[in-house]
């Protein structure tokens with residue numbers, strides 16, 4: 001996999017948090033990766049017309065989904081621009097007894113050596129793409145990496161939050177693993193949202209208790225907010241992917257417009273099948 005990016009513009013940061021890969025992994029370990037992968041594989045199969053055999057996890061961080069899917073026999077690749085995440089995810093895969101092709105690179109400028117059936121951009125990582133140009137470059141690179149009929153599944157916060165209808169996502173939580181306790185505070189009252197660019201400045205704090213010591217990692221990042229209509233329009237503008245399904249969570253039973261249950265915005269984009 002080659003990184004073919006020019007200097008990426010309009011990029012988010014959070015370098016301190018993503019550089020602390022093991023603590024990041026603990027902080028976001030509240031998810032059920034096996035169940036999420038059941039959903040991802042089922043959605044891909046529905047649109048491909050067969051079970052997916054390969055996956056690329058973009059902005060993969062610890063690459064938990066790529067590792068879970070590799071354990072199920074898929075050929076798995078991962079991409080992240082943070083070297084600490086690439087090292088951590090590669091070691092985590094080896095410890096799980098699977099191999100993933102994990103490369104350092106930017107999701108707006110990469111190429112794969114072989115096509116994949118499904119690409120994943122999960123847990124709000126698309127918010128790191130701050131401009132329409134960055135989103136379109138990413139969609140075009142993904143389309144080049146997908147096999148015909150292949151899908152890209154994107155998970156973002158539900159737009160109910162952007163429109164201040166309610167707060168669907170928890171902004172504070174705590175996870176303990178192997179004696180290490182990590183408390184997360186995502187966002188702070190002083191954070192701003194630019195209504196023109198839809199870019200928010202988000203302050204994140206990890207408080208870590210480990211081996212009798214406490215440390216605090218505080219970081220800021222720019223994060224783009226998206227709506228359903230924008231994602232649909234950006235896919236059309238990319239000229240290569242089409243929005244084919246929407247969900248309100250990583251769950252086949254939760255519709256994007258379910259006023260009670262929808263708490264995430266999950267978009268499924270597809271590269272056309274060969275005719």
Ligand SMILES: C[S@@+](CC[C@H](N)C(=O)[O-])C[C@H]1O[C@@H](n2cnc3c(N)ncnc32)[C@H](O)[C@@H]1O
Pocket residue numbers: 008011012018028058059060061062063079080081082085105106107108121122123124125128
């Ligand atoms: C919120 S974390 C998500 C990690 C993972 N997808 C998960 O579900 O836990 C975002 C990740 O995106 C990476 N990232 C941000 N911008 C990127 C870019 N332009 N290209 C590749 N990786 C990027 C960061 O280094 C970080 O590891």
